[in-house]
Amino acid sequence: MEHVTTTGPRVVVIGAGVVGAALADELSARGWTDVTVVDQGPVPATGGSSSHAPGLVFQINGSKTMTRMARYTVEKLSSLDLDGEPCFLQVGGLEVATTPERLAELHRRHGWATSWGVESRLLTPAECAELFPLLDPGVVLGGLHIPTDGIAKAVRAVEAQLRRARSRGVRVLERREVLDIRTEDGRVAAVVTGQGEIAADVVVCCAGIWGPKVAAMAGMPLPLTPLAHQLAWTGPVPGLEGHTEEATLPILRHQDADLYYRQRSGGVGVGYYGHRPMPVRPEDLLPVDEAEVMPSVLAFTPEDFEDAWTETRRLLPGTRAVEIDEGINGVFSFTQDHMPLLGESPDVKGFWVAEAVWVTHSAGVGRAMAEWLVDGHCSSFDLHECDVNRFEPHQLAPDYVLARGCRNFVEVYDIIHPLQPMEEPRPLRLSPFHARQRELDAYFLEASGWERPQWYGANARLLEGGDIPAPGDWAARYWSPIVGAEARASRETVALYDMTALKRLEVAGPGALAFLQRLTTGQMDKSVGSVTYCLLLDVDGGIRSDVTVARLGRDTFQVGANGNLDLDWLHRHLPEDGSVVVRDITAGTCCLGVWGPRARDLVQPLTGADFSNQGFRYFRAKKAYVGAVPVTALRLSYIGELGWELYTTADLGAKLWDTLWEAGQEHGIIAGGRGAFASLRLEKGYRSFGTDMTFEHDPYEAGLGFAVKMDKGDFVGRAALERRKENVRRRLTCLTIDDPVQVVMGREPVYDGDTGVGYVTSAAFGYTIGKGIAYAWLPAALATPGRTLEIGYFDRRVTAVVAEEPLFDPVMERLRGTGEAR
Numbered sequence: 001m002e003h004v005t006t007t008g009p010r011v012v013v014i015g016a017g018v019v020g021a022a023l024a025d026e027l028s029a030r031g032w033t034d035v036t037v038v039d040q041g042p043v044p045a046t047g048g049s050s051s052h053a054p055g056l057v058f059q060i061n062g063s064k065t066m067t068r069m070a071r072y073t074v075e076k077l078s079s080l081d082l083d084g085e086p087c088f089l090q091v092g093g094l095e096v097a098t099t100p101e102r103l104a105e106l107h108r109r110h111g112w113a114t115s116w117g118v119e120s121r122l123l124t125p126a127e128c129a130e131l132f133p134l135l136d137p138g139v140v141l142g143g144l145h146i147p148t149d150g151i152a153k154a155v156r157a158v159e160a161q162l163r164r165a166r167s168r169g170v171r172v173l174e175r176r177e178v179l180d181i182r183t184e185d186g187r188v189a190a191v192v193t194g195q196g197e198i199a200a201d202v203v204v205c206c207a208g209i210w211g212p213k214v215a216a217m218a219g220m221p222l223p224l225t226p227l228a229h230q231l232a233w234t235g236p237v238p239g240l241e242g243h244t245e246e247a248t249l250p251i252l253r254h255q256d257a258d259l260y261y262r263q264r265s266g267g268v269g270v271g272y273y274g275h276r277p278m279p280v281r282p283e284d285l286l287p288v289d290e291a292e293v294m295p296s297v298l299a300f301t302p303e304d305f306e307d308a309w310t311e312t313r314r315l316l317p318g319t320r321a322v323e324i325d326e327g328i329n330g331v332f333s334f335t336q337d338h339m340p341l342l343g344e345s346p347d348v349k350g351f352w353v354a355e356a357v358w359v360t361h362s363a364g365v366g367r368a369m370a371e372w373l374v375d376g377h378c379s380s381f382d383l384h385e386c387d388v389n390r391f392e393p394h395q396l397a398p399d400y401v402l403a404r405g406c407r408n409f410v411e412v413y414d415i416i417h418p419l420q421p422m423e424e425p426r427p428l429r430l431s432p433f434h435a436r437q438r439e440l441d442a443y444f445l446e447a448s449g450w451e452r453p454q455w456y457g458a459n460a461r462l463l464e465g466g467d468i469p470a471p472g473d474w475a476a477r478y479w480s481p482i483v484g485a486e487a488r489a490s491r492e493t494v495a496l497y498d499m500t501a502l503k504r505l506e507v508a509g510p511g512a513l514a515f516l517q518r519l520t521t522g523q524m525d526k527s528v529g530s531v532t533y534c535l536l537l538d539v540d541g542g543i544r545s546d547v548t549v550a551r552l553g554r555d556t557f558q559v560g561a562n563g564n565l566d567l568d569w570l571h572r573h574l575p576e577d578g579s580v581v582v583r584d585i586t587a588g589t590c591c592l593g594v595w596g597p598r599a600r601d602l603v604q605p606l607t608g609a610d611f612s613n614q615g616f617r618y619f620r621a622k623k624a625y626v627g628a629v630p631v632t633a634l635r636l637s638y639i640g641e642l643g644w645e646l647y648t649t650a651d652l653g654a655k656l657w658d659t660l661w662e663a664g665q666e667h668g669i670i671a672g673g674r675g676a677f678a679s680l681r682l683e684k685g686y687r688s689f690g691t692d693m694t695f696e697h698d699p700y701e702a703g704l705g706f707a708v709k710m711d712k713g714d715f716v717g718r719a720a721l722e723r724r725k726e727n728v729r730r731r732l733t734c735l736t737i738d739d740p741v742q743v744v745m746g747r748e749p750v751y752d753g754d755t756g757v758g759y760v761t762s763a764a765f766g767y768t769i770g771k772g773i774a775y776a777w778l779p780a781a782l783a784t785p786g787r788t789l790e791i792g793y794f795d796r797r798v799t800a801v802v803a804e805e806p807l808f809d810p811v812m813e814r815l816r817g818t819g820e821a822r
Contacts, residue, residue: 008032008374012191012198014178014214015206016043016162017050018154019357022076022366023204025161028168030374035170036198037162038191040177040210040288044158047294048208050359052330054231054262054269055152056251057360058093060113060120060144062416062747063339064759065381067116069364072380076363077152080160087157091263092250093149094123094132096140098315102256104474105415106144107794113146114749114792115759120146132249134239134268134316151247151262152359161366173198175288178207181217187349188218202373204352209296209331211341211355213282218351221396222388224341225334225405226285228278228298229271230305232327236266238318255413257311268319270312273413275304277406280331293328300327332358336395336404338412340365342372343388346568353388377538382696384544389568392448394428418745419454419478421446431500432590432653436661440671445478447674448563450501455482455673462489462670469740471765474794483675487767490639490676493668494596496660497677499638499645500653504586505559505567511579512555518715519573520549521699521708528553531619531634534707535699536569537717541724542695543702544569546687550621550634558585558621558632558647562689573716590653594660595643597814598667603644606663609633611644618816627659639677640684640806641814679764682773685734685806691746692732692761692775698724702732703805731783732761734807735791735800737772740765742791742798749792750776750800757782760791769807774800 008031013020016039024037041047059070077088097103106122113120121144128143129135162172173193180192181203190197205222207214215222243266252261258274278298285295292299305327313320333356335341342365345351352373357365364381371378384390394400403425421444428449431437437444441457462485469484470476489495507516516524522534530551536544548560561567570582594603604611609624611633616622621634632647648656661669685703687693693702698721708721737744743765750758758778766773774791782789785804790797809815 008034009201010199011035011202011204012200013037013204013206014191015039015048015208015210016046016158016172016174017048017206017208018158018359018362019208019354019365020206021158021161021165022363023206023354023369024165024170026366026370027373028165028170030370032374033169035165037165037170037172038176038178038193038198039174041174041294042288043172043174044155044162045294046174047288047291047296048210049296049330049332050154050158050208051294052231052297052328053154053359054271055154055359056260056262056271057152058095058149058251058253059118059146059360060109062112063385064116065383065385066339066361067112067118068381069361069368071118071364072367073152073359073361073363074148074150077157080157082156082160085153085156087153087160088150089153089247090148090150091247092131093146093253094128094143094250095253095255096128096135096143098140098254098256100141101415103141104794106142110144111749111792111794112747114756115747118146119148120144132252134237134249134318136315136317139315145250149251151251154359178214178217181214181351183218183348186347188351200350202350202352204354204369204373206354208355209280209285209333210282211333211353215353218345218348220345220348220351220353222341222353222355223336223391223396223401224356225402226280226282226331227334227405227409228280228329228331229273229409230275230300230308230327231272231330232270232300232305232324233264234267234270234319235322235325237268237316238321240266240268253413254311254315257308258413259308259311261316267325268316270308272305272308273409274307277409278329279402279406285331296331298329298331300329302327334405334408336401336408338408340386341388342369342383342386346389346571355388377540377542379540382694384565384690384694387565390563390565392564394449400425417474417477419445427451431498432650433498433500433592433657436654436657437498437671442671442673443480445674447501452501453498453671453673454478454675455480455486456671457482459486459489459670462486468767469765471743472741475743475745479675483673483679484765484767486670486672486676487679489668489670490596490641490672490680491768492597493670494594494598494602494643494664495670495672496657497593497595497639497672499591499593502591503561503563503566503584504589504591504647505561505570506583506585507557507559507570507580508555508583509580510555511575511577512557515573515575515580516549516557517712519570520547521715521717522549523709523712524549524551524557526551529621531621531636533619535704536566537715537721538695539717539720541698541717541720543689543693543697543699543704544695546689546704546707548634548636550632552621552632588650589647590650591645591647592656592660593638593643593645595637595639595641597642599641599643602660602664602667602669606659626656629656629659631656637815638686639680640809678762679767682762682764682775683766683768683806683808687732688762697732700725700728701730729780730758730777731780733776733778733783734803734805735774735776735789736803736807737774737791737798737800739798740772742793742796743772744774744791744793744798750778751790751792751797752782757789766807773807
């Protein structure tokens with residue numbers, strides 16, 4: 001073998017399945033060759049999920065990141081072979097609908113494919129049967145064909161990638177059970193196996209269904225649930241006689257019945273998600289040498305398969321002449337949100353995970369992790385949905401992880417509405433205002449465990465004399481005309497919005513100012529009482545979050561953040577001298593947005609502090625009392641109206657609500673829900689991180705260049721911004737829609753003629769401006785006000801026009817105030 005110079009840190013990859021093999025290949029291709037892959041089983045068929053996976057790769061996903069990872073997996077595995085045998089059979093994918101609801105969903109999925117750049121085509125029943133002759137065209141209403149989908153030969157792919165890695169110097173150690181992860185001074189030092197220790201600077205856990213067991217060795221709770229899933233194989237099926245190739249028919253999904261199919265020469269494999277959840281504890285998986293087949297294969301339970309077989313014989317009439325030859329209950333990984341678990345432990349440096357990854361996304365995850373490890377960030381994929389540190393503490397509770405994992409198994413093929421909340425376990429987190437909200441007949445959705453009002457039934461009275469346009473059936477789910485009435489009332493009187501669910505962090509200590517100067521794009525060195533909207537960037541200039549920072553004292557700042565990833569990011573950058581402490585204060589505090597043209601009329605009589613326009617300017621903060629309640633007041637507004645965010649401790653939250661509510665009666669006060677909030681924020685053009693912009697976007701593309709103060713000195717991402725500023729090729733663009741019925745909801749494709757050119761991020765109806773609003777990523781050349789485009793919405797096209805933003809109050813008179821009447 002050609003000598004390869006070993007470079008990079010000492011890396012141990014635990015698990016030689018499709019993810020571990022892909023990671024070893026990608027790391028070594030980037031010059032990290034001091035890599036050891038260790039597995040408890042024989043390589044390449046190690047006994048994990050990769051060894052029995054049927055290998056179906058359907059690329060389309062509502063997540064852009066997951067689709068792009070699947071595309072990379074297809075591209076990479078299509079280029080690989082093992083001794084002349086292919087690692088990918090590109091037979092195409094076909095999804096069929098047997099109900100009108102599913103047919104509409106296939107149109108939505110076709111839109112996702114267009115948005116994310118995957119070729120797909122909608123088919124008639126006859127065209128479906130032509131592609132997959134075993135189908136009864138009288139049963140299906142239509143289909144969706146993705147010609148680049150296919151079957152991954154997982155075990156071949158493992159061996160092919162490990163061979164390349166070995167040729168670069170990577171070691172592969174089979175039949176080495178990992179017994180412990182040894183750490184020193186808060187970082188990994190070695191992996192302990194039954195045959196001794198392997199020294200390590202970096203350990204990456206790719207152990208799949210054993211992931212929680214291995215992660216626990218490093219003190220890391222891993223929110224992953226292994227669940228058994230049925231897969232059966234028929235005998236030779238009439239219509240497939242004489243097929244000598246493994247597969248020529250497309251892979252097939254019948255999601256109305258939780259079924260998928262793949263050809264195996266003359267027979268058919270049948271996969272089923274419609275049975276009862278069958279969770280398995282990682283600790284209960286048998287050792288490799290004790291399992292009858294392999295540890296990830298459990299005995300088939302025919303009673304759970306009865307409905308699947310009945311429906312299969314209805315959809316594929318040829319199967320009525322055959323029986324099931326063999327079957328398994330194969331164990332796979334599930335998470336609470338269907339997304340992988342990628343990233344570094346928050347507590348043990350150098351311990352990383354790449355878990356809950358199916359064959360579909362395996363090569364993409366391998367590439368993402370290799371880039372992250374070698375370069376310090378991932379340039380190929382936006383990983384904000386996948387970062388293992390995204391969860392709130394309650395979401396790591398074993399009972400929660402099990403309940404959500406089982407529920408996601410049940411829902412894996414369900415049609416999920418963008419606003420559909422989890423049903424169990426609820427309720428979990430209640431703001432101090434919850435009892436009052438229930439009295440006002442609030443309709444609650446859920447966000448990060450919080451019960452959050454979407455609208456209030458008590459506001460039905462506001463509908464009298466108002467004409468609130470109703471959207472189409474899809475957008476009307478989790479909607480009420482009260483949403484529009486609340487939005488209008490917020491612009492006319494004064495409204496209370498519960499903002500407690502937004503994460504609040506306290507950054508304090510003698511080094512706090514320098515710390516925030518370094519990590520944010522804003523100028524932090526301002527007077528006490530200043531409030532700054534700014535961004536957190538990665539080293540490549542990509543947006544990690546947008547935050548609001550209030551300087552409450554010389555060495556004390558309050559950061560309005562977006563989620564747990566922001567807390568994790570700040571913790572990872574803390575100075576080692578202990579001069580800065582970052583604390584999550586969300587649970588002990590609460591927040592009310594008091595917004596609307598009568599906000600000052602309401603608040604000023606309740607406080608001795610000066611809340612006048614001159615005494616309390618826009619984007620300033622001050623401590624005050626509202627009645628008997630001490631508050632921290634920030635003069636800013638997410639709905640574009642005069643007002644304040646009022647923060648207090650959780651124990652005084654109910655008193656704050658009651659004080660404002662009683663005094664507000666003479667001013668026409670209402671409580672406003674999240675539905676109205678979303679409409680009002682889009683009228684003002686306010687961005688939402690995770691929806692409108694993510695790690696892959698920079699401030700100039702997102703229209704947030706104003707939040708970057710390049711003259712303040714160095715900060716994380718500054719050097720990259722110098723390069724990116726002059727090369728803006730795409731823009732987050734405001735579109736308006738005249739038709740009030742066609743209210744799109746996000747992720748729909750945008751067309752210029754017949755060409756897909758972008759996709760929608762946030763959307764809502766603007767009740768003040770009387771038009772639909774959709775923000776979309778478009779090529780910069782098309783982001784020209786007045787240009788007419790179209791949005792693909794199910795089976796139709798919706799005319800949309802590029803608009804100047806903001807759509808409401810562009811000169812900021814209402815926000816900034818012009819006099820005491822305001």
